[in-house]
Amino acid sequence: MTLSSETHSLFKATESRRSIYQLNDKTPISKDDIIKIVEHSIKYTPSSFNSQTTRAVVLFGDDHKALWELTAEEVKKVAPGDFAPTQAKIDGFAAGAGTVLFFEDQSIVKSLQERFSLYADNFPVWSEQTDGMVTYAVWTDLSVEGVGANLQHYNPLIDGRVAEKWNIPSDWLLRSQLIFGGIDAEAGEKDFMPVDERVLTFGA
């Protein structure tokens, strides 16, 4: 039996997701549809013990710009030497249409550690894995709709400023920033290791 057309569509979606760094603020889909994608991904992505630890904050317009302004301020405090290249990079993020901030709710992680002490060491790891899966789902769904995105990690440097500005609950730990927008330049070629060196198969 050959793979179904639905699977081929999923394969195409997987392949379409790339890191797009040259973004503009004009997305081919509406703000409401972007929010729908974030909500759908966060709802249907699995989590250990169905703990649903991932949280997201979606910033558009002035709020998106404010995020990258405060990020530049915080990076400047710790970056030695010429700040111009870093400022240019951050300006590139600000040029996009918005940012999804991903968090993991540590109050749930802690309560699971207390309730299931046998797995105490695993819950923070599973929380990170869930965060990665939600991020991937959002990133892939956006790419299917022609919205470009790239993933950044200015946490923990910006955690305090972000919490203050958007009144983030103290248990929400910032994990990443997914910047999205219209695509000004497609991603370049990407190298792939031979898949048969990465996937081993045994049995009939």
Ligand SMILES: Cc1cc2nc3c(=O)[nH]c(=O)nc-3n(C[C@H](O)[C@H](O)[C@H](O)COP(=O)(O)O)c2cc1C
């Ligand atoms: C867990 C994870 C963390 C990443 N962190 C960053 C990052 O901090 N900054 C960045 O520019 N790209 C980051 N990336 C993007 C990767 O560099 C990129 O996905 C990889 O080179 C493959 O390219 P592609 O996304 O175009 O397929 C990250 C990707 C993953 C999966």
